[in-house]
Structure formats: structure tokens, C-alpha cells
Amino acid sequence: MSRWVIGAAWPYTNAVPHLGTLIGSVLSADVVARFLRMKGEEVIFVSGSDEHGTPIEVEARKRGVDPKVLTDKMHELVAELFRKWNISFDNYTRTENPLHKEFVREIFTKIYRNGYIFTKEIEVLFCEKCGIYLPDRFVEGKCPFCGYEFAKGDQCENCGRLLDPVQLVEPHCVFCGSKPVVRKVKHWFIDLPKLEPEIRKYIESNDRLPENAKNMSLSILREGLRPRCVTRDNKWGIPAPFPGAEDKTIYVWFDAVLGYISATIEYFKKLGKEEEWKKFWLNPDTKVVFFIGKDNIPFHTIILPALLIASGEKFVLPWTVASTEYLLFEGRKFSKSKRVGIWIDEALELLPADYWRFALLYMRPETRDMSFSWELLQEIVNTQLNDVIGNFIHRVLTFVKKNFNGEIPRVEKLYPEDVRFQELIVKVVDEVDNLLMNMRIRDALLKVIELAREGNRFLNERAPWTKIKTSREEAASIMFVAIHAVKALAIMLAPFIPTFANEIWRQLGYSDDVTSRRWDEAKKPVTAGQKLGEVRPVFKKISNHELEELKKRLQKIRAEGKVPSARI
């Protein structure tokens, strides 16, 4: 048995997450966490709200509320949504929690004492009217190259030229429109070049990193690491613990990424086991896995390891970083400002969570960007989930119901063809196991579907409806194994679609929760004589008409502001 820390990227609380962020982080992590628990591993699954930084401050200012008020609300909202999505966090916390703040200050104090922090003066733009320092893209002006009126401080969206905010003609603050001034300020930097050899060693020797994470990390290392500024002039954040930096806060990225550890500490503290977290994070055998989108890679493969190494404590470094590519929406990037995509609160208003879970996991952009489309959603739900899996389960269960009085038949000995199928079941269970251990979630799901497909083929070839007329014994042998396949499906689907899996479990006649069962039980047949529960179709299709209705309903929800993401 191993110890695992499963971490999902911390959603930034300036908005409700959309489906793209969900599949990349929280949902993928949930599948693996659930799977590992069923494997009997010791698992801590953590995440939380990432609530510091300028965008939050700005958003709060826009609404005229304190940032804390805003994030309190958002945190509750998002946490509740994840519950509805059946995400099995052990601890979903937040960066505003005192334990986290204290932990971050403690780590940075250690990093400072170990000589990895130095100061430097830099020039930044300051809006005197708003009283805040403006990140590049919060400055707008006329592009000096093409004359475009709304060029951002970092890049002109019209001609694509990269800009320095000071190059802008008539620069102005995006919030109040006034002209920002250039200020020289002192900031605290982490000396990444000094840490580079150790980071390089870590990346190069980690052969579990997915290709995208490894390539991006190596390419960043190839260019050479530069010192990075770890302080900000925001008020909203964790006060920097460095002498002389009393009015600064820690840059949100360096704060949030430490949350995986503080969340673990908090989890055990609540259980009254204050020291237990060390058995995870200070143990070289612990497997720490992060689930993130590709935009997050450097922070998890380089920044976080850098902080952990620089702290001088013997923290275990990530075992792997399961980084996905992007989920696109109808071929375009999800965009909050352009309102492209579907948000996780909206989705739940359209279909039960497990349909989304299944479809999203099926579309998981494991090796390249994947495009969500309504038609694809329909195809996955109708063909894969309903027709292939659902129909297989249903035809098996109804056949047993009708012909064997709803009881798992007793079998003296299995026919050779049936033994062969039974061996296949066991083989698939192991293959799915192996894929999930390697974070190949989409491939694992495809493999599960394949078992249902094989099940359908098996039934067609063995035709128990014909056999039962001549040999009840042979039909029993067939169905005994077919039922075994249904059981295996219920168990293997549990990490993916826990609610539906449980429904299948119940129909098989079990009264407990399938997620409390062990994974390897999928290899064992159902006990003869067990009485089936009530049998009815578990899934249903989305008709063309219904699909159109879903799209309309989404528009309506937005128009009426029924759902939080419609208002935020």
C-alpha cells in the first residue's frame, strides 16, 4: 500500500469554473482519488479556492465590497458546486484560511533564511486615482505600431505586436481611465538560477511526467531560469515575511501552490492528528500527483519544487504532474469575457452531473486539445454510455429477471466460451487498473466501454435466448458470466460516474455503496443465488429535440441570471 496526495489545481475565485478547468483539474483528480481509495491505498485528496491577487482585488473594487466578502461568497458557492459534481475531496479549503497564511509565511521565512531571496528595484505602473499598481494588461492605450485604440499593455490584440506598457500612446488605467505613472519600487525575488541544478535533476530524472509537462519544463530550463519576483504591492494577500517588506504581499502564485501542503496539514489537524501530515509530505515514498491544465505546468514542475527545495525541509517532490491540454468549446478557447463555453453551475441545470462527468472524461484532452461540441456530447451519452454500456447491462439484467427468476443462476461448471469471456473480464480490469495508475483516464474509460462492447458481442455470439430453449444449464453458464461483466462494469465505472455506478450496483442486488468496495472485487463473479434489485434502464438518450432544448435552456438561464456564473 502506498500513500498518495492527490492535488487538483486551485480554482481562482474571481469566477465560477467552466467545464475546461473542471476536466483538467478537479474532475480528473476525483477519478484517480476514487480509484486509489478503491484500490485500498491511503489517499488524501485536496484542493481549495485560490483567492488572492489583483483580479480579485479589482473585482471587489468594481462591486464596492471588501475582497474577503467577495471570496467568502465565491468559496462557498464553488465548494457547494463541487459537492453537486460529486467531487470526493478530503479537504477543499482556501488560501484565506489562517493556517495556510501562516504556513506560507513560515516557508518563505525558511527560504529567506536559506539565502534564496534577494531584493531589486523595478519599474511598475501605478494608477494614482485607483491607488493600485497595474499589471501590464490592466493598462490600455493606442498601439504605437498599428494605431489600434485598445491595445493592452503587454500586447496589441490587433496587430499582435508585443508591447511594453510604456510604449503605449495615451496609456490609461482600464478601471478609471486615468493616466498611470511609472514608479520605482523595491521587490523581493527568489533566486531560481541558484536552484536550477536541483530542479533540472528533478525534471530530467522524473520519467513519469507526461510529455507536455516534460517538454515545457525542459524548454524553460533550456532557456535558463531567471529570478522571479515573489512580492506584490497588493494589500489583498498574504503579508510577505521578509524584513522591510511589511507593506508587501506574496505573489498569489507562490502562495496558492503551497496550499496542497497546508490543506493536508489542516485536514489532519481537524482529525486531531497534528503530526500525521508529515507522514505524507516528508516521506520520500509518498506519491504526490497534481492534476492541472497545461497553462499551469511551470508552476507545478518548477516553481513549487523550487520552493520546496529552497525551504530546506525534506519535502517530497511531485511524483507526477498530470497535465492536460485544453478543452475547447466548439473549436474556440473558453472565455469568460466573451462568454464562450459552459460553466459548471450551468451544466448542472441542464443534465445530471454524471452525464457530464462521463462525457467530459471521455473528451479529456490527454494528448492534445479536444473540442467540446453539443453533438459530441450527444454522441457520447447516446452511443457510448446509453447504447453500448447501458443496453448491455439492461439486456443482461432483464434476461436474468425473466428467465432465472431474478436470481444469479447457480452453475456447476462454465462452458469453455464463457470461461474465455470471464478471463477477458479479469484482463480488462487489470488493464484499466494499469491505465489509471498511469493517469491515463480517458484511455481507461475507453477500455471500460470496450468491455461493454465485448459483452454485447459475447451475448450475440452465445445467444442465451436460443440456448435457454434447449439447455437451461448452458444459458445459466452464459448469464453467470454476463452478470459478472455487469458487476465489473459497475465497479470500474464507480470512479467515473459514482451515482450511476451505484444504481447499477443496486440493480445487481447489492445494498451497500459500490464505492466502498475494493477494485479487485471486479474480478470476482457475483455470488450465485443473489437476488437482483429492481431493474430498469439506468441511462437515457438525448434526442435531437432535447439537445436543442438544452441549448435554449442555457440561453434562458443566462438571460434570466438564474445561475451564479451568469451574474459574475
Added chain:
RNA sequence: GCCGGGGUAGCCUAGCCUGGUAGGGCGCCGGACUCAUAAUCCGGAGGGCGUGGGUUCAAAUCCCACCCCCGGCACCA
């Protein structure tokens, strides 16, 4: 501009690192079956693997050049 990643049948996609007759899913056509939510299963058609060179007995896979798409380029999270 620089650095990544992609370009595979009508659509989605695997394979590319570790070269050897291009796999799967959807859709389409034909058939089988009728236990099952008209579901399932089998067979078939359909591909110059972005373009042009090169290496090799052999390239989607390796090398070079070019074209298109997407992302990053560090104070944006």
C-alpha cells in the same frame, strides 16, 4: 520575431520517442439477430498520414526547408 504543440478518411481521434503493409470511435452502405431503451453484432466503402526535399532495403514515424492552426514569451492567473 523567438520557443513549444498540432496538421492522419465526412467528423473526432490513436500511432510518431523505440522506423517495417495506417488502428479505433461516430456517420454512411449491406447483412445477421431479436434477450435488450429500433438497442446489439458482423461485413464493406472511404486515407496522396499539411507541402517539398533527404536518410534508409523500408518513413505518418528520423533529418532539412516551407505553409497553415493553437498556445507561451515571465509580474495575467
